[in-house]
Amino acid sequence: MKIIKLEEIKNLSNDELFNYFKNVVVIPTETVYGLAARIDNEEALKNIYKIKGRPSDNPLIVHVSSYEMLVNYIEGEVPVEYRKLIDKFWPGPLSLLFKAKNTISKVVRGNMETSVVIRMPKNKDLRNLIERLGVPLAAPSANKSGKPSPTEISHILDDLKNEVDIFIDDGRCTKGLESTIFGIVDSKYVLLRPGSITKEQIEEVLETQIEVKIKADLKDKILCPGQKYKHYSPNHPLYIFKGDSWFINMENERLNNEKKIVGLLKRGDINLNIDNYIVYDLGSDLETCAINLFDGIINLDKKCDIIFVKEFEENDLGLAIMDRLNKAATKII
Ligand code: TXA
Ligand code: MG
Numbered sequence: 001m002k003i004i005k006l007e008e009i010k011n012l013s014n015d016e017l018f019n020y021f022k023n024v025v026v027i028p029t030e031t032v033y034g035l036a037a038r039i040d041n042e043e044a045l046k047n048i049y050k051i052k053g054r055p056s057d058n059p060l061i062v063h064v065s066s067y068e069m070l071v072n073y074i075e076g077e078v079p080v081e082y083r084k085l086i087d088k089f090w091p092g093p094l095s096l097l098f099k100a101k102n103t104i105s106k107v108v109r110g111n112m113e114t115s116v117v118i119r120m121p122k123n124k125d126l127r128n129l130i131e132r133l134g135v136p137l138a139a140p141s142a143n144k145s146g147k148p149s150p151t152e153i154s155h156i157l158d159d160l161k162n163e164v165d166i167f168i169d170d171g172r173c174t175k176g177l178e179s180t181i182f183g184i185v186d187s188k189y190v191l192l193r194p195g196s197i198t199k200e201q202i203e204e205v206l207e208t209q210i211e212v213k214i215k216a217d218l219k220d221k222i223l224c225p226g227q228k229y230k231h232y233s234p235n236h237p238l239y240i241f242k243g244d245s246w247f248i249n250m251e252n253e254r255l256n257n258e259k260k261i262v263g264l265l266k267r268g269d270i271n272l273n274i275d276n277y278i279v280y281d282l283g284s285d286l287e288t289c290a291i292n293l294f295d296g297i298i299n300l301d302k303k304c305d306i307i308f309v310k311e312f313e314e315n316d317l318g319l320a321i322m323d324r325l326n327k328a329a330t331k332i333i
Contacts, residue, residue, distance in 0.1 A: 001161050003153060006125045006170040017132060020166045024048055026142050026156070027129075028170030029063070030122035031093045031178050031196065032149040032294070033156065034139030035164070036063070039073075045107040045138060051163045053145045058225045059110030060138040061095050061179070062118045065130035070118060073136065075099040079184055081206055086120075088205050091127060093175050093196040095119040097183030097223075108138045110225060119179050123170060141178060146230045148294045148301075148328065151176050155298050176291035177320050182210070185223055192224040194320035196290065214323055232294075232328040234301035239331045242311045247272050249333050250308050263304030265296045270310065278304050286317040293321060297328060 006028055009017065024047045027036045035052060037044035039062060049056055064070045067086070071078065075098075078086070082096050100109060100116035109116055118136075121127065130137055141149040142156050150156040151173040160167075180195030182202055189210040191199050203210055216227035241250045254262050254276060264277035268284025280296040282289040289312070300307045309325060312318040326332070 001165055001167070003167045003169050006123065006129075006168050009125060009129050009168065014132065017129070021133060021137075023166075024051060024164055026153070026160065026164055026167040027126060027137065027139060028123060028168055028173065029126065029139075030173055030175045032151055032173055032176070033142040033153065034063070034137075035142040035160075036137040036139035038133060039105060039108050039136050039138050042105060042107060045105060048138070048140065049107075051160065052140060052143070054140065055145070055225075055229060057110050058140075058229065059115075059117065060108050060140050062104070062108060062116055063126075063130060063137045063139055064118055064120050065127040065136075066120070069130075069136060070120070073098075073101055073104055073116065073118070075101050075114070081184060081189070084205050085182065085202065089197050089201075091120040091122045091124075093119070093122070093177075093179040094202075095179040095181045095193075095195075097181065097185070097192065115183075117181060117183075122174070125170075146233055148232045148234060148297045149178060150298075151291070151294045155294070172291070172295070174291065176293055176295075177317075177324065180320070181224060183223070190223065193226070194323050196317065196320065198316050199319060200316060212319075230327070232297070232324050234297050234307060234328060236301055236304060236306055237330040238297070238307040238309065238325070238328050239333055240309055240311055240325055240329045241333050246310050246333075250310075253308065253333065257306055260305035261303065263300030263307040265293075265300065265307060265309040267310065267312075277308070286312075286321070290317050290321055293324060 025036050027034045095117045153169045175196040180197040181193035191212045264279050266279050280300050282292045312321045314322045
């Protein structure tokens with residue numbers, strides 16, 4: 001097992017770099033760490049599913065280094081709406097749903113008929129690495145399936161060190177939540193996963209409202225298979241407290257769990273007495289809370305028997321934060 005800094009990758013010879021990507025590699029992105037394989041390496045792609053314990057029908061996001069690379073892998077033209085979004089948000093945490101060329105392995109597509117989700121990551125050194133490989137990298141988040149996503153190498157080292165040889169490290173991810181997934185489905189604009197690029201930001205560029213379909217509706221065709229599965233769950237229970245009486249309810253739950261060590265994911269704006277909790281301070285603004293969210297959950301999970309958090313308002317970045325918390329929660333009070 002080897003940890004190498006992202007900025008040192010440029011010092012590797014091509015032989016060394018190509019050797020690394022004979023198998024699965026942990027890569028840093030601005031959103032979360034990914035478990036990556038070249039999209040032309042079937043064995044490594046299959047290994048991603050095996051290492052994560054990922055259901056085989058849950059497709060992987062493809063990471064490209066340039067617009068030229070993107071157009072090589074998609075069927076037809078890039079829709080004009082996507083071009084506007086790409087101009088504004090790429091490179092960055094926005095993934096788009098495209099019609100895939102059938103040369104893209106079924107393993108990447110999770111056996112989905114013809115679609116593929118593609119993004120261009122922000123980290124310049126990562127894009128240079130992909131450019132040198134000459135082929136996109138498919139990468140889901142580097143956590144074991146169902147667990148919180150990693151925003152630092154330390155979050156996954158114990159889980160993966162026996163299964164992955166190369167970890168590329170770039171410190172704490174600068175966004176901290178997975179990319180937003182947006183698609184045009186049956187001519188409708190659909191938000192498939194909320195992320196660091198907000199619904200409001202997309203609507204501003206497209207000058208129209210978009211639909212939100214971020215929960216699996218079993219009556220409907222599932223557009224984004226990841227929605228069906230359990231996500232972000234810490235080992236210990238996590239409770240979300242809502243509404244005006246949230247603090248009284250939280251104190252009652254703390255007293256009900258008297259023998260337990262209770263953790264609190266705190267936002268900067270709470271000024272009530274929280275001396276009885278092990279506190280992880282998420283920060284005061286939404287961007288900082290997003291960056292720290294998974295680190296907070298993972299940290300409190302190690303120290304506490306139960307984790308409490310106050311709800312966030314579900315707009316702007318709050319929509320993505322609450323999406324992750326709702327999926328992590330065992331109880332909403
Ligand atoms: O920020 C991110 O997007 C990170 C980093 C590593 O880039 N990746 C990530 O991948 O979050 P993952 O596997 O944890 O989430 C991918 C989501 C899943 O919910 C999957 O179902 C959906 O994207 N997805 C991938 N390809 C799809 C496709 N062809 N059609 C519909 N949904 C797709
Ligand atoms: Mg994931």
